[in-house]
Amino acid sequence: MARFALVDCNNFYVSCERVFNPTLVGRPVIVLSNNDGCAVARSNEAKALGIGMGAPVFTLEALLKKHDVAVFSSNYALYGDMSRRVTITLGQLVPDLEVYSIDESFLDLSAFRAADVPRLCRTIAQTVTQDTGIPVSVGVGPTKTLAKVATGFAKKCPSLGGVCDICDPVWHERALAATPAGKVWGVGRRYAEFLKVRGINTALDLAKADRAMIRKRMGINGTRIMDELSGISCYPLEANPPTKKGVGVSRTFVRGIDDLRELREALSSYAERAAEKLRKDGLRAGAMEVYAMSSRFRKDDFYYNTATFRFPTTTSDSPEIIKGALEAFDTIYRENTPFKKLGVHMRELTREAAEQQLLFDTMDRTRASALMKTVDALNTSMGRRTVGYASSGLAASRLAPKAWHTRFNHKSPSYTTRWDQLLRVT
DNA sequence: TCTGGGGTCCTAGGACCC
DNA sequence: TCTGGGGTCCTAGGACCC
Numbered sequence: 001m002a003r004f005a006l007v008d009c010n011n012f013y014v015s016c017e018r019v020f021n022p023t024l025v026g027r028p029v030i031v032l033s034n035n036d037g038c039a040v041a042r043s044n045e046a047k048a049l050g051i052g053m054g055a056p057v058f059t060l061e062a063l064l065k066k067h068d069v070a071v072f073s074s075n076y077a078l079y080g081d082m083s084r085r086v087t088i089t090l091g092q093l094v095p096d097l098e099v100y101s102i103d104e105s106f107l108d109l110s111a112f113r114a115a116d117v118p119r120l121c122r123t124i125a126q127t128v129t130q131d132t133g134i135p136v137s138v139g140v141g142p143t144k145t146l147a148k149v150a151t152g153f154a155k156k157c158p159s160l161g162g163v164c165d166i167c168d169p170v171w172h173e174r175a176l177a178a179t180p181a182g183k184v185w186g187v188g189r190r191y192a193e194f195l196k197v198r199g200i201n202t203a204l205d206l207a208k209a210d211r212a213m214i215r216k217r218m219g220i221n222g223t224r225i226m227d228e229l230s231g232i233s234c235y236p237l238e239a240n241p242p243t244k245k246g247v248g249v250s251r252t253f254v255r256g257i258d259d260l261r262e263l264r265e266a267l268s269s270y271a272e273r274a275a276e277k278l279r280k281d282g283l284r285a286g287a288m289e290v291y292a293m294s295s296r297f298r299k300d301d302f303y304y305n306t307a308t309f310r311f312p313t314t315t316s317d318s319p320e321i322i323k324g325a326l327e328a329f330d331t332i333y334r335e336n337t338p339f340k341k342l343g344v345h346m347r348e349l350t351r352e353a354a355e356q357q358l359l360f361d362t363m364d365r366t367r368a369s370a371l372m373k374t375v376d377a378l379n380t381s382m383g384r385r386t387v388g389y390a391s392s393g394l395a396a397s398r399l400a401p402k403a404w405h406t407r408f409n410h411k412s413p414s415y416t417t418r419w420d421q422l423l424r425v426t
Numbered sequence: 427t428c429t430g431g432g433g434t435c436c437t438a439g440g441a442c443c444c
Numbered sequence: 445t446c447t448g449g450g451g452t453c454c455t456a457g458g459a460c461c462c
Contacts, residue, residue, distance in 0.1 A: 033430035040430070040462095056429035074430085101462045188460050219436055221460080248432060255427085297429065343431090406430095 002233045003114075003140060003167060005107040005121060006147040007090060007128070009083075010135045010155065012103035013041035016082045017072050019133035020415045020423050028069040032057060035254050035407045036073055073408035081416045085132045093124050098237045106144060108237045114167060121163040140165040141172070144235045145228035148185045149175050149203065176204035176229060186225045191218055203229055244281065248345040249274045253404050256295060256338025263292075263333065264326055266404035267342050269392035271325035274344050275318040279352075279376055284314035286348030288321065290328040295340040303339075305332035313358050314350050317368050318375070321346075322391055 009015060013031035018024045028045035032038065039046075039055045049067055051060060057071075064071060083102045090097055096108035107124075109117055121138040128136050139150030146166060153175060154164035166175045182192030184203050194217060200206050206214075207229035214222040224234040249270040257263055267290070278285060291306040307328035315321065325344050378386050393402060413421035 035428090035430070037429055054429080058428040104462075186460065190459065219459090221436075245434075246432090250431065252430060295429095341430095345432095 001110070001142055001167070003109040003112070003117065003142060004144050004147040004233075004237065005109050005117075005124075005138055005140045006100075006144070006151045007086075007105045007107065007124060008137050008139070008151045008155070009086060009103040010137055011041055011043050012083075012134070013072075013074065013079055014043045014046075015134045016075070016079050017070075017412055018043075019082070020078075021412070024070055028067055029072070030064075030069060031072045031074060032410065033074065035252060036071075036409055037252070040074070071410050073411040075412050075414060077414040077417045078412065082132060082134060086128055086134055086136070089128050089131045090124065093127060096237055096239055098239055099241070106147065106237055109140065117167070118163060118165050121165070122161065125162050136162065138163045140167060142167055142231045143228040143233040145185050145225060146172065146175075146231065149179050149183075149229075152179065152183060172231065173204065176207060177202055179203040181206045184225060184229065186221055191222075194218075243351065244283065244349060246345055246347050246349065247274055247277050247281070247283070247285070248343060249277070250291075250341060250343025250345075251404070251406055252341045253339070254407050255403070256340050257403050258336055258338050259403075260333060262403055263339055263342060264329065265391065265393040265402070267325055267329050267344070268322050268389060270342065271322045271344050272318050272389055272392050274346050275316055275321045275372075276376065276379075278316040278346060278349070279372060282352040283346075283349045284316045284352055285321075285346035286311060286314045286350065287346075288324055288328070289345045289347060290325050290332065290343070291345070292329065292332050292339055292342050294337055303334060303337050305334075307331045312361070313365075314348070316352070317363075317365075317372060318389065320363070320368075322389060326391070 014029045017029060017031065026045070027043070028049055029043040030039045030046050030051060031041040033040045036057060038057065039051055039053070039060065042051050042053070046069060049063060049069070051063065063069070079102060087097070087099055087105065090105055090107070094107045094109070098106040100106055109120070112120060117140055121140060125136050125138050128134060137151050137154035139147045139152070139154050140163075141147040141150045150164040150166045153166075154160055154162055157164070166172045179202060181187055181195045181200050181203055182189070184206060187195070187206070195201075195206065198209075198213070200209050207226055209226065211223055211226065214226060218225070227234050251266065251270065253266075257266075288309045288311070289306055290309065291304070293304040294302055296302060309324040309328040311320065311324065329342075375387050413423070415421060415423050
């Protein structure tokens with residue numbers, strides 16, 4: 001029988017902050033999205049206060065003050081580095097590993113004896129916490145979906161010591177009966193509503209539901225969820241992640257912006273960033289989509305538009321991508337519209353290979369590629385945007401901050417990735 | 427007033443072709 | 445009134461994930 005484990009870091013962003021600031025342990029702590037907009041991670045104490053996932057900060061202000069909640073902006077450099085450390089530790093303990101997200105990894109434990117699995121999982125949890133400072137929960141089941149279900153119990157029931165194995169059929173069925181259908185992996189808000197109307201309330205109800213009905217309403221994934229819940233594995237472990245289908249960069253502004261020069265500057269910087277991401281992954285794009293929108297919370301006057309730009313040949317060249325993005329944006333820009341979000345999305349990605357020769361090319365691609373390599377090397381060794389493009393704007397001063405810059409008013413130091421921000425023990 | 431970012435997959439429908 | 449049948453490609457929209 002197949003056996004999967006899911007290792008899930010508890011309240012990951014909050015736990016990262018706590019590693020370097022132990023005074024936060026036992027306190028309610030939340031970490032915010034970009035622009036300090038929403039709560040995207042909450043400690044158990046913060047969850048107990050009723051702070052929901054994605055709750056807008058402006059609706060929480062009284063609560064945060066009353067309970068002295070510690071508030072942090074997202075520190076992606078810190079979380080990314082801590083995630084890498086967790087992955088390294090796991091890689092040393094098991095042979096087959098799929099990094100599923102920044103805070104979750106699937107393990108294939110099929111090769112281990114059933115009786116040894118609980119002990120192995122406790123060792124994994126203890127080792128990760130010891131080596132990285134991040135507490136984790138481990139769930140085990142015959143499919144990925146069931147491993148997810150098990151992780152839910154590992155988190156909820158402290159008596160389990162952070163590990164829950166539901167491979168045993170008795171525990172398997174009990175766990176499904178105690179899991180709301182809406183908590184199942186792949187069942188979101190919409191499907192949960194639909195299932196409720198049909199009287200399907202628990203994961204067990206879903207596993208035994210009318211297959212044709214589920215197929216019709218939820219598509220092929222619906223029946224896969226049913227199979228997975230019944231112990232039939234549909235999603236194998238993906239040790240080697242497939243190449244990306246797209247690469248996107250987008251940002252929301254703190255307030256609406258209608259000034260064309262500012263918008264072009266913001267978009268240029270996103271295009272530049274997207275080009276960097278392509279080169280980092282060894283990819284090139286054949287086409288690019290540029291999109292712009294006003295506030296989606298102003299339903300009466302919502303503006304959204306996209307434009308596609310096709311490159312003469314696949315490219316990861318910053319100037320070419322910036323130029324294309326600005327050209328596409330000019331076709332969707334609308335005057336007197338308070339734009340809240342701009343983005344670029346690179347599509348039709350191919351692996352980087354020898355330079356494609358166009359019969360009548362307007363640029364020397366070999367030289368351009370060498371220049372990009374130099375730019376990337378400088379920015380890697382000396383910090384992001386050591387060299388960049390003027391179209392993306394010059395560095396903002398404290399006197400002249402950019403309206404489109406993202407707000408991070410509560411950011412902790414990048415303890416692990418910046419020499420000048422190392423933790424000082426005095 | 428203020429409400430993130432980066433992805434994936436599936437499905438339906440239209441255009442077009444033979 | 446009758447009014448093919450596939451196949452492909454593309455796009456838009458919907459749903460989900462962390």
